[in-house]
Amino acid sequence: MxxxxxxxxxxxxxxxxxxxxxxxxxxxxxxxxxxxxxxxxxxxxxxxxxxxxxxxxxxxxxxxxxxxxxxxxxxxxxxxxxxxxxxxxxxxxxxxxxxxxxxxxxxxxxxxxxxxxxxxxxxxxxxxxxxxxxxxxxxxxxxxxxxxxxxxxxxxxxxxxxxxxxxxxxxxxxxxxxxxxxxxxxxxxxxxxxxxxxxxxxxxxxTPQPTSRLDLPGLLTLSPGLALLIYGLSTGAERHTFTTAGVLLPTLLGAALVVAFVIRALTARDPLIDLRLLRHGPFGSAAATLALFVCGYFGSMLLLPLYYQVVRGQSATGAGLLGIPQVVTTGITMQFAGRLVDKVAPRRLIMSGVALAATGFLAFTTQVAADTPYAVLLAALAVMGIGVGMTMMPTMASATRNVDNDRIPAASTTLSIIPQIASSIGGALMSVLLAGAIADRLPGTMAGGLEAVHALPAGAVRGLAPQLAEAFQHTYVWAVALVALALLPALFLPRGKREAV
The missing domain is CATH 1.20.1250.20 (MFS general substrate transporter like domains)
Structure with missing residues (x-):
């Protein structure tokens, strides 16, 4: 050797x-x-x-x-x-x-x-x-x-x-x-x-093994479609509106191009990405679970540093440091869960992870306030982190376990695109919901959302902290719901270790 x-x-x-x-x-x-x-x-x-x-x-x-x-x-x-x-x-x-x-x-x-x-x-x-x-x-x-x-x-x-x-x-x-x-x-x-x-x-x-010609129509629909869709979602999130022409038109055009690609991918002989993989139970169920979970979890990640900074008065560095315990629990759990999914039924492990993540996330959401002890918040986030570690990569492992070798590039590409789209949609959704929640609880001068809050003196922001915390709590409820919805497609994940794709 x-x-x-x-x-x-x-x-x-x-x-x-x-x-x-x-x-x-x-x-x-x-x-x-x-x-x-x-x-x-x-x-x-x-x-x-x-x-x-x-x-x-x-x-x-x-x-x-x-x-x-x-x-x-x-x-x-x-x-x-x-x-x-x-x-x-x-x-x-x-x-x-x-x-x-x-x-x-x-x-x-x-x-x-x-x-x-x-x-x-x-x-x-x-x-x-x-x-x-x-x-x-x-x-x-x-x-x-x-x-x-x-x-x-x-x-x-x-x-x-x-x-x-x-x-x-x-x-x-x-x-x-x-x-x-x-x-x-x-x-x-x-x-x-x-x-x-x-x-x-x-x-x-x-050795390169080209199996087909480049699907140029697929490339010309999916790549610009994704770019326009993500541009529209991110721009709408920044402006807190999706009704202006500069946001609505690229979003709709991007969505139309993505739909056109999906139709072609399901009918063409050699599509750019073989979406027919989604028709197979284990891969399709895992993809749907991943999409909903990522939309709720990664979409809400923009809320946490904003909550720490706007409501609790932390610096950007302080907000980042407060996220470390969750990362540690997620990383440690991921290593155990990755090995465990090789030995037990994926459905049992992943459904337990989604349920635990939703429970920890809900516990955190109910405690979002202007003066909640940090230990309480970090403990809830640590529980959520354990659930995340039991869900994310075990879901990907379940999706790819029995995919044929010649279809692995298509599977890998599909599993790379899903988080990009889902996190963009989730981030845009959370941003719009937060802006609306702030405007509802602080009408008038607060109609501008976080921009209006940033324009206030620090003392005034501290005085509004309870109302701002309530707006964040309201927004987090939607993120928890998306994470919990991932339980539905997870029900159809393989019951055994060797269920074929």
Whole structure:
């Protein structure tokens, strides 16, 4: 046996097994994939805390500088649908290293940006590269891991998705305050180089296996459709209205294009993404469970730092630190749950996780007030974190466990798109509901929502804290309901360990 860790006995590109993969080799692969994924996930959140500084340094209005974040997200969503075809055309190792290299290059250029326009352009380059990293990395891990141990691999892969959104604001705040905003981008360079070196060393070179021509009509409907839909939802959330032409038109057009893609994907011989996978019970049930759960959970994540800052008077860094206990419980639970889903019926584990997450979330919601002890809030969030750890990656593992090797790229791409859309819809919904709740409880001058609150003196905001807390509590109820609704599709998850897709 060679001393250096390799992919094991399964070719990463072809997915043709020649025996059980060596555990050490798969673990090495997982470490590289997690490193690359963490870099891209952090970049979706780390920039938010720097927008105010960027607006000041570039003398740009917030409406313009916001595209530094929005442009990245849109590019990320637009390129994901292309990855399934690109994997067959270029192979997983070549495509992954190319994406990581382009992301590091985009990061370097963003760190050297000289004005708003150049920074936005380089962020789009980052997004185009970053959109391929997660689905390709997921494909590599799924193909390399034994289906009997896939839950453990998926639990490791899920760490960046859950940890990144909470570490990002804290790290970004420190770099902006103590170093320079440029380092929120430049920090990616050494991480990207390390990922490239490790990926070149550990990933086995695979032979590209193009099975069909690029579905150009599918690409021209889904990619711009996702970009327009996410743009409309995010813009509507920022403006707290979806009735203006600048918000309503792109939202409706994006939705229409996505519907057109779905129709084509279900009828075309070689679609860009094989949505026929959703017709199969285990995969479709897992996808629906994931969509509802992500919509409620990740959609509500924008509420927590706002609650801590607006109602409780915490700083941005303080709000980020208060989220750490939940991340720790989620991460620890995920590792146990990932191994457990390889041994028990997915339905039992995932339904227990959804129920526990909804219970902890509801306990937190009932305690949202202006003076609730932090220990009470953190305890409820820790319970929710345990439920999240029992739900997210076990659901993905259940969806992919018995998917044929040649359909793994399509499955990985679909499972990467679902959280993007669901979290965008959830975030927009929570933002609009919060603005309405604030306006209902503080009419007149508070009709402007959080913007009007920010314009008030600190003493006045403290005086309004009980009403603001009530508005947050009202909004959280909707998020809890979405999480609880995930129990319905979870009822149809496999009852046994080996139920085929």
């Amino acid at each position: 060679p001393a250096a860790p390799t992919l094991g006995d399964t070719a990463a590109g072809s997915g043709t097994p020649t025996g059980r993969p060596r555990e050490y080799g798969v673990t090495a692969l997982a470490s590289v994939v997690v490193l690359g994924s963490l870099m891209t996930v952090l970049d979706t959140t780390i920039v938010n805390v720097a927008l105010n500084r960027l607006s000041r340094d570039f003398h740009a209005p917030l409406a313009a500088i916001q595209w530094v974040a929005t442009g990245y997200t849109l590019a990320l969503a637009a390129v994901i649908p292309l990855t399934a075809w690109a994997i067959g055309r270029f192979g997983t190792k070549r495509l992954y290293l190319l994406a990581i290299g382009a992301f590091a290059l985009g990061s370097a250029l963003a760190g050297l940006a000289w004005n708003t326009e150049s920074l936005i352009a380089f962020r789009v380059l980052q997004g185009l590269a970053g959109g391929a990293v997660q689905p390709v990395g997921m494909t590599i891990l799924i193909r390399a891991s034994d289906p009997a141990h896939r839950g453990r691999m998926m639990s490791i892969l899920g760490l960046p998705v859950l940890v990144g959104p909470l570490i990002g604001p804290v790290l970004g705040g420190y770099l902006v305050d103590e170093v320079s905003w440029r380092w929120i981008f430049l920090i990616n360079i050494p991480v990207g180089v390390l990922t490239l070196v490790l990926g070149a060393r550990f990933f086995r070179r695979d």
